[in-house]
Amino acid sequence: MPGVDHLLTIAEYAELDAPExxxxxxxxxxxxxxxxxxxxxxxxxxxxxxxxxxxxxxGLQVVPDIDIDxxxxxxxxxxxxxxxxxxxxxxxxxxxxxxxGGLLRASDVRLVVEIVSPGSERTDTVDKRNEYADAGIAHYxxxxxTAPVSLVACHLxxxxxxxxxxxxxxxxxxxxxxxxxxxLDELR
Numbered sequence: 449m450p451g452v453d454h455l456l457t458i459a460e461y462a463e464l465d466a467p468e469x470x471x472x473x474x475x476x477x478x479x480x481x482x483x484x485x486x487x488x489x490x491x492x493x494x495x496x497x498x499x500x501x502x503x504x505x506x507g508l509q510v511v512p513d514i515d516i517d518x519x520x521x522x523x524x525x526x527x528x529x530x531x532x533x534x535x536x537x538x539x540x541x542x543x544x545x546x547x548x549g550g551l552l553r554a555s556d557v558r559l560v561v562e563i564v565s566p567g568s569e570r571t572d573t574v575d576k577r578n579e580y581a582d583a584g585i586a587h588y589x590x591x592x593x594t595a596p597v598s599l600v601a602c603h604l605x606x607x608x609x610x611x612x613x614x615x616x617x618x619x620x621x622x623x624x625x626x627x628x629x630x631x632l633d634e635l636r
Contacts, residue, residue, distance in 0.1 A: 452479060455526035458517045462550050471513070477526025482568075489565050492593045492635040493533050496561065500536070503628045508558060509539045516560070517551040518583040528583075530576060533591075534561040536625070554583035558625045564592040577602065581609040587625045597632040 452464075455477025464472075464479075473480045485493075493512055500510050514535060518528040529551060541556035560580050562572040572590055580588050581604060588602040588610060596617045602610035603624065620630045 457524055458527035458529060458551060459523070461527060461529055462515070471531050473515075473531050474527050474529040476528065485563075485565055488593055488636065489533075489563055492563050492591065492597075495635050496563075496591065496630065497534060499630055499634070500534075500628060503626070504536065505626050507539050508536055508626065509542050511535050511537060511542065511552070515551045516557060517553045518579060519554045520579070520583060528579065530579065532560045532576075533563045535559065554580075554585050557585045559587045559589065560585050561589045561591060564590065564594075577610055591632075591635065593635055595636070597635050599630065599632055 456464075456474060456479065457477070458474070461474045461479075471482055471484070473482070497510055497512050504510060512534045513531060515529050515531050516535060518530060520528045535552065535557050536559040537552055537556045538558070541552055545552055562568075562576055564572050569592075577588060577590070581602075584604070586604050590600045590602070592598045592600075598615045598617045599620045600612050600615050601620070601622060602612040605611035616632070618632060620632055622628055
């Protein structure tokens with residue numbers, strides 16, 4: 449990005465103006481630019497958000513396409529921020545960001561979801577999987593909208609990072625991190 453000549457902290461990243469197209473993430477203080485998603489990706493994101501919202505317990509909020517401070521380094525150090533497709537957080541975290549500015553934090557996140565796009569498969573299934581586990585995010589869902597639509601639900605398993613129960617198609621039902629059912633075939 450023009451005018452950026454050093455590794456950025458989370459606070460500096462939060463103050464940047466967003467580019468007109470695509471989106472950015474922050475990896476070890478460096479800005480990573482990604483293209484805007486394709487329509488099918490956004491349709492799946494909208495449908496997933498619509499399905500989850502009425503199932504959330506009071507006090508939780510679903511937030512699509514938002515920067516998250518992974519809290520992997522101390523404040524003032526070159527930061528790590530990812531922009532997941534969807535997160536579920538405590539409503540109080542959204543209120544804090546609205547009131548104080550800054551970013552949502554990994555410690556606020558109950559669930560993080562990535563929808564695999566062309567060119568993001570390795571990033572979503574390897575890089576982000578490791579980063580979200582390192583950040584202590586307890587639940588990570590990886591949704592692949594290639595037919596048949598599938599979901600891999602990962603949960604933290606102590607020092608081993610994420611463990612998953614395999615790929616689910618059709619209907620996904622869970623009790624953690626909250627009771628929910630996702631009709632995967634409707635995400636296309």
